[in-house]
Amino acid sequence: MSKHHNDDDSIKKLLSEMPQIKDDRSFEEYYEQISKEINKNSIQTKKKKGWLLPILTSAAALFLFVIIGLQFINSDETTDGVFQLSEDNENETEDKPTDQGDEDMEMAESNHIDDGDEESSPNIEESEVEEEVEVEKESEQDEANTMNSLDTRVLTEDQANEQDTNYITYTESEPESQFFIPLTYMLPSEEDPHVFFNESEQFVGQIDEFNQQFYQNMTFVGMNHESEPVIQVEEDNFQGAATEMYLFEALRFFETLGYESVELQDQEGESLDLPHAGSIEEYTFKEQKALYKLYQSNTGDSYWGKKYLEQNTTIIDALNELKNEEEFGPIEPPIPGDINFEIIEQGELLEVILESELELGNNLSTQRMIESILLTAKTFGFREVQFLNIEMDSVGPYDLTNPIEVPKYINVR
Amino acid sequence: MKESFQELYEEYHHDLFSFIFYMVKDKPTTEDLVQEVYIRVLKSFDTFKGQSSRKTWLFSIARHVTIDFFRKQGRRNKQTAQRFDFDEHVNLLKDQSPTPYEIAEKSEEIQLMYQCLDHCTEDQRAVIILRYIQQMSIKETADILSWTTSKVKTTQHRAILSLKEQMLQYKGGHTE
Structure with missing residues (x-):
């Protein structure tokens, strides 16, 4: 693979x-x-639309008159503001366009500057009040951000795009192999993320207790003519249902890189033949229904773990399941048992209406409840979740007044 | 206004000209398109809200002007080339505009790379020019193309693969 990488570098160097x-x-x-x-365009426009000018001027004058009249009915303070505005407008209309290209362009620039001036001259008292509100909001936001920076382990695609960074996601599992643990790592933007499929040992295995066998016996060998990644698999090592599941879960490495499918082949370059999945040349990633609960590691860190559900499970059943303890392992239910909710499904938007006697706080528990719902809803095909009947505008990084985008990257480290 | 235009010109003209040139590979056409970009920029100067940088705004307009040009020329189908055929490619190049002296005086590999760019799609070529020839960041490139950074990364990866394939085929002196 390093040869491929070097080739890439030489191409990039040549281009630079x-x-x-x-x-x-x-x-x-x-x-x-x-x-x-x-200048030519300006003259043509004037000729074509000459009749429009008197009508537009009259309409503008009438509109201005009505606005000024309304303001007189209101307080004196606001009237002063309108007079200022009308004076500005008069000044603008005095800047009549000429047939000179220079002056046409100057008018365009002048309009640009005027826009800026209007925006930068708000009423002073309003400005002070707004500032105080802003300071309060910023203070609240600082607390939430602190919580966010310490504990948020998920990122939406938009949030990830704000940084000039690549993300790669490997899958491991907790010791009982009931929950898959996706682990996301950041790469410098110049690194080709594909090659790291074959270099998983650089990242996988950092948490001793996790099952780390996923990336053995398979190799990324390049891209096919349809620009799909091609993975060569030593099929003799995948002879059970569980190992096949590990294989397909490991391939999701490429799903998080934006691919919809990968080509699979055996070591001779032929289609793969597995005992349970049968003959398979291409594996297409499909969203499979799952829920997310918190795994508490021996070191005290928490990780989102994914457990697949029966395909006939409903979203409300899945969300209610988030309140239940697991029979094994250090798995925490992310939603308190005494919180109930109703849901409304609207296409790719899920509305969650909370019914709780408890008062939810802007704290880590509430943030995790929200994240577990977002992550679980994603596997049911929802792209956004709107939380209703919750007496807060925000929790951690989440603005509860609007629908929240479901995360793409999980357990970002 | 002349001063503002001059400022824009002095800061970005060379990059803008090169971007459009590498897209269309013809100097007179590039001059016309650059002029069209400036006209659109000056006409919409008052609507520029500063939400993106001036550079991003300027190159975004340049990108649209270039797309319009390709549409008008009906060249889009040619750009999404089928498999590379070197002999055919050489013949095609002979009919095209002369290689500019800036390229001609460079190494054979650079000249070859210049030719291989023809076999990238328009999107791939735009990403390659912005990212590697103009040295812009992924974020800047995404803003200019109105794409997500993921799409930039994917397109960039595919473009590099495509260029690598073309270069190998040329060096091997065979067609597939």
Whole structure:
């Protein structure tokens, strides 16, 4: 694989050595030509729409008159503001366009600056009140952010895109192999994430108690002509239902890289033949219904663990299951048992209406309840969740006043 | 206004010209398209809210102007080339605009890479130019193309693979 990587680097190096192409035309030539073009367009527009001008002027005057009239009915303070606005407008109308390209362009720039001036001259008292509110909001947000930075282990695609970073997700499982544990790691943006499928030992195995056998006996060998990753599998090592499940779960490495499917082949380059899945050339990633609960590791860290559900499970059943203890292992239910909810399914939006005697706080427990619902809802095909009847505007990083996007990356480390 | 235009010109003109040139590979066409970009920029100067950087805004307009050009020329189908055929490719190049001297004076590998760019899709070529020739970040590239950064990364990966394949075939001197 390192050869592939080196090849990539040599291509990138060659590209970076491609020269800038010099322009033979000067600034003045461009400016003259552009002025002519803008001027020509301006004249054509005036000719075509000459009849519009008197109508628009009359309408604008009438509108201004009504606005001013309404403001007189209100307080004196606001009237002053409107007079200021009307004066600004008068000044603008005095800047009549001419047929000169220069002046047309100056008008465009002048409009730009005027817009900025209007925005930057709010009423002073309003401004002070707004500032106080802002300070309070920022203070609340700081607390929430602190909680977020310490404990949030999930990222939406949008949040991930804000950083110039690649993410790779490996799967391990807890010792009982009932819950899969996806673990996401950040890579520098210049690193090709594909090659790390074959270099899992750099990341996998950092948590001793986890089952780490997923990435053995399979190799990423490149891309096929349909730009799908091609994975070569030593099929003799996948002769049981559980090991086949590990195989397909491991392949989700490529799903988080944005692929919808991967090509599978045996060591001779032929289609893969597995005892349970049968003959298989291509594996397409499908969302399978699952729930997420918290696994408490020996070191005290928590990880989101995924347990697959029967395909006939309903979303409300899955969410209620999040309140139940597991029979084995250090798995925590992320939703308190005395919280009930109703749901409304609206396409890819899930509305969760909480019914609780308890007062929920802006704390880690509530954040985890929300995250478990988001993660579980995602596996049922929902893209957003709106929480209703919850007496807070936000919890941790989540704005509860709007639908929340489901996460893409889980257990980010 | 002239001053503002001049400022924009001095800061970004060379990058803008190169971006469009590598997309269309013809100097006179590039000059026309650059001029069209500036006209659109100046006409929409007052609607620019500063939500993106001026650079991102300018290149985003350049991208749209280039797409419009390809649509008008009906070249889109040619760009999504089928399999690479080197002999055919050489013949095709002979009919195209001359290689600019900036490229001609470079190494044979650079000249070959310049030719291989023809066999990337328009999207791949845009990403390659912005990321590696213009040295822009993934975020800047995504903003210019109005894509997610994931899409930029995927397209970039596929473009590199495509270029690698073209270069290997050329060096091997055979067609597939």
